[in-house]
Amino acid sequence: MKFLVNPSKFNKVADYVFLPVLILSIILFFTGLIFAFYLSPDDYQQGSTVRIMYVHVPSAWLALLTYAIMTLYSIAGLAFRIPFGFIINTAVAPIGAVFTLICILSGSLWGKPMWGTWWVWDARLTSVAILFIIYIIIIFMNLSFENRAVREKVVAIFVLVGSINLPIIKFSVDWWNTLHQPATISKLSKPSIDPSMMIPLIIMTLAFIMVGLGIAILRIKTEIISRKSNLS
Amino acid sequence: MNILNKIISFYYREYKLNLSGFQDILTNIIFFFVSIFIFIFSIGPDKEAISSIGIGIVWTLLLLSSTLSLRKFYQDDFENGNLLVMHLNGFSFGFIAILKTFSHFIFVQVPFLISIPVASILLSIANDKIIYLFSSFAIGSFILSCLGSISSSMNLMNQRNFLLGSVIVMIFSVPIIIFSVGIVNLEENFNSLISILFGILLIVFAINPWASGLCLKLALENN
Numbered sequence: 086m087k088f089l090v091n092p093s094k095f096n097k098v099a100d101y102v103f104l105p106v107l108i109l110s111i112i113l114f115f116t117g118l119i120f121a122f123y124l125s126p127d128d129y130q131q132g133s134t135v136r137i138m139y140v141h142v143p144s145a146w147l148a149l150l151t152y153a154i155m156t157l158y159s160i161a162g163l164a165f166r167i168p169f170g171f172i173i174n175t176a177v178a179p180i181g182a183v184f185t186l187i188c189i190l191s192g193s194l195w196g197k198p199m200w201g202t203w204w205v206w207d208a209r210l211t212s213v214a215i216l217f218i219i220y221i222i223i224i225f226m227n228l229s230f231e232n233r234a235v236r237e238k239v240v241a242i243f244v245l246v247g248s249i250n251l252p253i254i255k256f257s258v259d260w261w262n263t264l265h266q267p268a269t270i271s272k273l274s275k276p277s278i279d280p281s282m283m284i285p286l287i288i289m290t291l292a293f294i295m296v297g298l299g300i301a302i303l304r305i306k307t308e309i310i311s312r313k314s315n316l317s
Numbered sequence: 318m319n320i321l322n323k324i325i326s327f328y329y330r331e332y333k334l335n336l337s338g339f340q341d342i343l344t345n346i347i348f349f350f351v352s353i354f355i356f357i358f359s360i361g362p363d364k365e366a367i368s369s370i371g372i373g374i375v376w377t378l379l380l381l382s383s384t385l386s387l388r389k390f391y392q393d394d395f396e397n398g399n400l401l402v403m404h405l406n407g408f409s410f411g412f413i414a415i416l417k418t419f420s421h422f423i424f425v426q427v428p429f430l431i432s433i434p435v436a437s438i439l440l441s442i443a444n445d446k447i448i449y450l451f452s453s454f455a456i457g458s459f460i461l462s463c464l465g466s467i468s469s470s471m472n473l474m475n476q477r478n479f480l481l482g483s484v485i486v487m488i489f490s491v492p493i494i495i496f497s498v499g500i501v502n503l504e505e506n507f508n509s510l511i512s513i514l515f516g517i518l519l520i521v522f523a524i525n526p527w528a529s530g531l532c533l534k535l536a537l538e539n540n
Binding site: 163215218219222225226228229230231232234235236238239242243246247 | 467471474475476477478481484485488489491524528531532535536538539
């Protein structure tokens with residue numbers, strides 16, 4: 086597991102892993118989309134619009150997962166002085182921002198036919214919008230500091246302070262009475278979703294993870310190279 | 318010279334600095350009032366409409382005008398080397414952050430606290446709500462000072478994007494705005510909401526010396 090903290094070991098593993106990840110992501114994406122569009126049933130209330138879920142939910146999960154990974158690597162970078170944590174922070178932030186944007190846009194497209202509005206100031210929606218702004222601030226911070234040693238640590242501190250938002254997003258549907266429905270899939274109890282919808286959702290989630298992983302590998306490798314040549 | 322004398326001389330220096338730059342503080346207050354005028358001009362002089370959204374306006378403008386002075390929080394002391402002198406005199410970076418936060422609270426936020434009654438007359442907020450607004454801002458402004466300390470210490474080495482510090486403060490002040498406006502609008506929940514606000518204050522006050530001290534140390538090391 087040393088490739089998770091060591092740049093040169095990561096490079097070696099990434100070279101082996103990248104092509105399978107790419108092929109797997111293509112296969113999973115196509116099977117997932119076929120399942121989502123043709124092989125899954127319509128919802129008895131929402132009709133065909135329920136298929137937006139197969140994009141909306143995985144991207145929301147991955148937006149949170151990306152931020153959680155950044156938080157863990159910030160702790161690793163600041164507390165254990167592992168520079169690879171800062172590399173991950175710089176490389177992964179735009180991916181999380183894009184997933185959050187996909188989540189917000191698809192949710193908005195889903196909300197128009199179901200709730201009758203593109204946007205409501207609901208607890209879940211607002212906290213996800215704040216997550217998106219936090220990602221944008223992280224990207225801007227990465228661009229606006231000239232000194233790299235200062236930049237990476239300041240960004241890590243900001244990521245840690247901003248991680249307060251994660252539990253707020255997770256539990257916002259439980260703490261407040263919101264328009265957004267509460268979690269249907271949880272580890273502790275039996276999921277309240279039918280297997281015929283669960284299977285495409287899982288396939289799409291895996292596909293999103295693979296796509297994110299592929300882009301992340303490319304970005305991390307670029308970041309490692311640019312650090313070696315002291316470009317930024 | 319023991320630590321108490323040092324703290325007293327620190328605040329004496331801050332007092333002298335703020336007295337000589339008194340028009341800066343006054344400009345903040347004037348910005349606050351001018352923005353209230355602008356709001357009223359844009360909404361129209363309807364008393365019902367103004368009093369229904371007045372509290373939100375006051376809180377928003379207080380937040381905006383207290384983020385205006387963030388650039389001066391550490392920047393002057395950092396550039397003329399006083400921060401290093403303080404550290405060499407035995408103050409740890411976290412302790413400097415705490416002292417500076419209190420100084421910012423006293424010299425920047427307290428004038429706003431004094432001007433709240435006048436502003437609430439202008440926005441026709443009911444008299445019995447002023448006390449709630451006042452108490453919520455007394456706690457909330459200290460949270461804003463702590464957040465300002467964190468963001469301005471983060472942006473010491475930031476030479477390109479000055480506005481980022483204000484954006485950071487504003488994004489973290491969302492829960493403060495929610496609970497403080499809730500205090501004024503839901504008076505029956507006063508005790509529970511002010512406890513939540515006080516809890517946020519304690520959390521931020523605990524994070525502040527750690528985060529700002531680390532950022533100050535980084536900026537001084539890499540300057």
